[in-house]
Amino acid sequence: MEKEKLSILNDEFDLSLAILIIRKNLLFIVLSIFLGFCIAFFINRYTTPQYYSSSIVKISEKNDVNQMMNFENIYETNLVAELSRLKSKKMLSEALKTLNIDVNYYTKGKFLNTENYQSNPFSISYQLKKRKAVNYPLMINFKNGSAVISKMDVDSGSFIIPVNKWISINGLELKINISNRNLNDLNDSGKRFLVKIVDKSQLINNYSKGLSVNIENSRANTIKISYTGNHPKKCADIVNSLSSLFLISNISKKKESANQMIKFTNDQILKINQKLEYYQKLLQPYKDLQKDNQEIKTDYGKLALDLASKDQIEKTKLETTLIDFKNFYSSISNKISHEELYSVLLLNSKNQYISTTASRLRKLLSDKRSLSFRITEESYQVKEIDFQINLEIEDLLEVTKNIILDLQDNLQLINDRLESYRIAQKSQEVNFDHNTDYLHLERMYDINSEYYSRLLTKKAEYEMVKAGFVSDNEIIEPAKANLVPISPQKKSNYLIFIGSGLVIGLLIIVLKYLLHNTVSSTSDVSKHTNNIPILGMIPSYKDVIPVSQLIVDKNPKSLMSEAFRSIRSNMQFISNKEGSKIITVTSTISGEGKTFVAINLGGIIAFSEKKVIILDLDMRKPKTHIGFNVQNTIGMSTLLIGKSSLEECIQKSHLENLHFITAGPIPPNPAELIISNRMTDVIDELKKSYDIIVIDTPPVGIVTDAFPIISKVDYPVYIVRAHFSKKVFLKNIQMLRDKKKIKNLSVILNGAGGDIKYGGLKKYGYGYGYGYGYGYGYGYGYGGNHGYYEENPKKEKKTLKKIFVKK
Secondary structure, three states, rough: OOOOOOOOOOOOOOOOHHHHHHHHHHHHHHHHHHHHHHHHHHHHHHHHEEEEEEEEEEEOOOEHHHHHOOOOOOOOHHHHHHHOOOOOHHHHHHHEEEEEEEEEEOOOOOOEEEEOOOOEEEEEEEEEOHHHHHHOOOOEEEOOOOEEEOOOOOOEEEEEEEEEEEEEOOEEEEEEEEOOHHHHOOOOOOOOOEEEEOHHHHHHHHHHHEEEEEEEEEOOOEEEEEEOOOOHHHHHHHHHHHHHHHHHHHHHHHHHHHHHHHHHHHHHHHHHHHHHHHHHHHHHHHHHHHOOOOOHHHHHHHHHHHHHHHHHHHHHHHHHHHHHHHHHHHHHOOOOHHHHHHHHHHHHOOOOOOOOHHHHHHHHHHHHHHHHOOOOOOOOHHHHHHHHHHHHHHHHHHHHHHHHHHHHHHHHHHHHHHHHHHHHHHHHHOOOHHHHHHHHHHHHHOOOOOOOHHHHHHHHHHHHHHEEEOOOOOOEEEEOOOOOOOOHHHHHHHHHHHHHHHHHHHHHHHEEEEHHOOOOOHHHHHHHHHOOOOEEEOOOOOOOOOOOOOOOOOOOOOHHHHHHHHHHHHHHHHHOOOOOOEEEEEOOOOOHHHHHHHHHHHHHHHHOOOOEEEEOOOOOOOOOOHHHHHOOOOOHHHHOOOOOOHHOOEEEEOOOEEEEOOOOOOOOOHHHHOHHHHHHHHHHHOOOOEEEEEEEEOOOOOOOHHHHOOOOOOOOEEEEOOOOHHHHHHHHOOOOOOOOOOOEEEEEEEOOOOOOOOOOOOOOOOOOOOEOOOOOOOOEOOOOOOOOOOOOOOOHHHHHHHHHHOO
16 A cells, blocks of 8 residues: 655545544634624624615706797706705705704713714803814813813813803803703713814815715606714704705706896897897988988988998997996906905996896805805805805906907997098098998898897797796605614624634634644554554543553553553564563654553553563653652663662562563663663563563654664554644654564554544643753753643533533
């Protein structure tokens, strides 16, 4: 059978190993799940709840006149434009004004503050003298009929002020309004309140973050307005206020738009009417001649004079109007103050050409003047009005500029006509074609007359559409206070974090399984060694016993004793020669149970009425004397150097046929003593008196002292400890047989059935580490408490034992 290549990862699934790892780490999985539960609990408990409220608004209108007469629709709805208006800070500002939420009230809690929207037992009236006065929230509680106020985040001390009276505190005029009943309830109650006065500009920015406006259905012209905040009723009130304000504003905007169109039509009618009057005046002399049946060409001098006088009158009017508009344009283009601009507009208020734009600009200037008494120049509302004023000024300049150009063109036409009349009179020649002039004037009169008639028709149409307009706007679904928060989502958080804890626990188990590189069972030994026999398995001992103690005599019918009997029987199949036999017990490193197996194997063989002696050749770290609870003053080291005799070194155990020789004092040259001729002589001499010689050798993975002895014995036994010995240690076993030519090499799996590392059972160990570090160049050390029992066992609760230990 070919031995399998050792892999860094455990690439084969072993159900028993997986169950073993899960049992061992079950507590970790439970703790991981509990940690996830705790995280979810704290998030749910100490996160400020977020509430959601929404409303659906329908924008529509009915107009029976439009449907009957098929007139132009001047109230057409643009959803995208309406969406932009709804999202604007101006609209939100108007909505918030109706709610009076510039002062927020909270009940102070240990971890979270509870907002008292429209339910606070007192209210605050205030006036600002300094803007910085609202930068910090106020802490308020009541004692002895007075209010105790202190500023949070500022070490400014506390103030005791009377209630229902105005008081000045650090630039803040303050008045606490509270009823006597509420005052009595709060007196010395220990309740503390937080009051946050929000600046107007910050108020818009704060509330715009939670606002969301989207088109719900473009076909049905519906818009969804939603808000997310810390209080359910406040969210609903903000949405409902914005929805109502929007519907009112939408109707007024449409009516204003219709009025503007009618106003524009009236302005155009006025301008065209003036042109009609002008052309009518110029045509009148021609009509007078035709009425008297005179030919135009016979009296052209008088006719030219008459026409020139009329054009001269028109020229004078145009020049006066042009000068006025140039002065007006010069005034508003020089960036005058708003007060001066208002005066200029007031002086030109009767100017029919700019009356509409000027009236809008005057209204904005008036609004800014009224705001300046209440808020500062840096506020959001003032900046927005300034922006609108600048836009209106630009529009007014553009309109005025176009009017000036139009007047200049008209003036140039009149000058050209006057020049023609002058030349005609001076030359007394018919170089001025009066027929052509008449036809031109008549054509211009007809064009303007037709345009005038169309404008009158449109005006009548617009006024009829306006009269037939009926708004069909409505709030289809008003916002309601949703008492169930959208965040934190408690069930989802519990599922997510508990699931995450479970996944993390399982991932660690999978990682431990993949990185598991210790021998778990006899199948691992078989996989990674080539035809090396396994003598048997020694189970974990579940009682507390001293280090390397002889235990097979304590309960001869125990599972442990039966395991050693099985090993004793199996050894007969390896070598069945007559005479005294030598057994060596070794391992790769310390802690694998070498001394424990040697002592108990010797004990179980002694039960079969054979004389057994145990030799402790592990002279660097001897433990046999600890197992038999004797002194280590003399032993193999003194015997091999000739300091003690064999009879002096042999000691008897409480079993009749079991003797032992301890290692003796630690020598400086244990390897030389083991390979000496004296060692061979001692073995030969012991063979005469004993049936079985059991030798406890040093670990072959750390030192090479044991190789000469192992190669000469009848039963070389290699100890591998389950869930402790690395799989790579199995290479040493194969190497001993293939390269060192060790015959009859066999393996005993020690600690089968569970270990502290993966078994989920008690920790049974020898309690002593193997440390070859006595100044001889060896630096290997393996800590204690690896083995079958623990020296200082901890009491386990029966509940935990039932959960984590299988019976």
